[in-house]
Structure formats: C-alpha cells, structure tokens
Amino acid sequence: MAPDSSDENNTFSASSAVPQDVMTISINNVVCNYSLPMHIDLRKLALNTWNVSYDRSGSLLTKQKRHPGCHVKIYNSGKVYIVGCKSEAASRQAARAVGREIQKIMGKTDQRICLRKFRINNILATCKFPFGILIDQVNRKYPKETYYEPELTVGLIWRMTEPKASIRIHTTGTIVVTGATSEADVSIAVEKIYDYVKDFQCDSSKTARNTREPRKRKSASNEAEIKRSKQKMDNVFVDDETSVNWFYFPYFPFLFICMHLVF
C-alpha cells in the first residue's frame, strides 16, 4: 500500500483496506530533529538571515521557512528541531536547506557537513472513516489497549505498540494518529485500527451531536412557541433505542436542566 506522491495534499489513501470508499489520511505535522557537528554562532546567523528571531537571554534561535512551511529551532550546540512540515520528504528537505544555510554563514562551505542523527520524532495525521464509531463498546472490548474517560476527553485513546502510535478515536469516525515515527507506520496504524473498529460501526448521524438546532432565546410573551419547543425536546429523548445516548447525558447540562423543567 504505497502512498500517493501528490505533494500538494500530502495525503495518501488506505485503498486496500476499504472496499468502496477511499479514505485519505492527511498528515498535518512532522517533527524532526538532528544535530550539526559544529558550534553555531547564533548571533552571526541571526544577523545574516531573514525571518529569524534571536533572544539574547536564551541560547535559542527560531527561524521560519516559507518553502516548505515550517518552524526551526536552532541551538548553539548544533542541535536543530524542525516542526510543522506536512510530510516526511518536506521535513528532510527543510532540514537539508537549514543545514546548508548554517554551513554557508559559518563559512564552512569547504568542509563536508553532514546532518547527524536525523530522526523524525513525531507525525500527526488525521483520517476520517466513513462511519460513526461506538467508542464505549470499543473500550469495553479492548480495555487493555484503550483509555476512555468521557469526562476528560471526547475521544478514546488507543495506545498501539506495533507500530508505536497513540490514536484518538472519535464517535464521528475521525481518527487522529500521533506519536508515529514514519508515514508507513501511520498507514499501518490506520489499517489496524480499521480492523478493530469496523465491528463497532454505527450510522454517523446517530452519534452526531449537532442534529438539533442551537437553542435560541425566545421572548416570554410567545408562550405557544415555548411550549412547542419544550415538546420537541421531550420527543427527542423518547425514541432512542440504543443505550449509548443515555450514557452521554452528562455532556449536555442544558438538556439535563431542560429535563428538570419538563418533569
């Protein structure tokens, strides 16, 4: 399952896993770091470069690159961190570009400077499955790998060890993969999650929270309308078959209060 080489989008499809729809995984952020085998004079670098910010109080110089768009942090020990690239290749390209700039400004163009210990620390990617997911059932079936605390976070956190990644699964079907170290790992993680989660599919309109219109303030004089809107609220609670929605009541304190008003 090779990733598409479309550079504009930096997405690639998990087409082998899904029969009809093609799901696109979009990589939002790639974090990498490396070190250069020389001491960097940050002040000299700051004076000779644009889009640079160097605070004397810290030993850190921050830089922004336009192509590819990213933020770079440079230390005078030679360590460089790059954050914000949209793909692994772009990250590598940015790293080499920054290394080359530093080499030029420090005047070491005659020597061969290598990027030492280049590694990608973190890749953040998102994907949307075309179905909703019943995450509390997933939590019940896989208690060891998952962590679901609805009062803390909205999504379920799945800590995968092979490949090492942390995946947040939402009821709308959105999957967020963090902590992966390569694009291949991201796609493997998404495929594995798909296998686990496809048994807990549900219609995404049932789990969607914003099916109702937001409550509007109605003036007290319009009593008939108020009565009608209260009845509408009443009806929504009555015909839910799944036990899931009852579980989510604590999320909607205003509905909770409304229930008190109705009864």
Next chain:
Amino acid sequence: MSLNYTMYRSTTIGEALERTLEEFASDETITKNLVKRVLLNFDKAVNTKLATQVKNRYTFKANKLRAYRFCDNVWTFVMEDVEVKDPNKQATKYAHMKIVACDASRKG
C-alpha cells in the same frame, strides 16, 4: 549620564544640529568636547520627549511582510505594498518599506 539611543542623530533635525556644531567646531567657536556634550543632550532630550510628549500615531498596513529579524533587541521588518496612514488620515502608498525598531522600554 545614562546611555540613550543615538540613532536620532541621523534624522533631519539631528543632521542639521550636527552640521551646525561642525561649523562651530571648525571655527574654533566651541571645543570638540562641547560638541559631544551637546549631542548627548540632544539624544537625551529626543528620547524623553518622544517617549512622553509626542502622541502622534502612524499606521503601517502592508500587504505582505517579506521578512523579519529580531536580534540584539532590534526588530527589522521588510514589508511590501505598504500604506502609511497619517494622524490626519491621509494615506500614502509605498512598494517597499524597511522598518528598524529599537526597544523603547530599555535604553542603550
């Protein structure tokens, strides 16, 4: 004598002062030491008055910030398609503009 920014010596008024003082110094009307003292006084006066008495505000609105740099507490901006707005609300447009800004809270 606390240190002040000497960059205001390159303004129109600062240059006029410097030229006048040079004339006096070449005529031996005043000593070179006095020239230096006068310029230091000028720096002090300009810095304090600009900080306290001058309330005019010029607005720079640019289409694109081409580059920025922050080093030694000095900001340098290079902007493109800038519209400079007077306090009297008259706007002039410039294709390129470079702003060099020193920190106003600290001196020297």
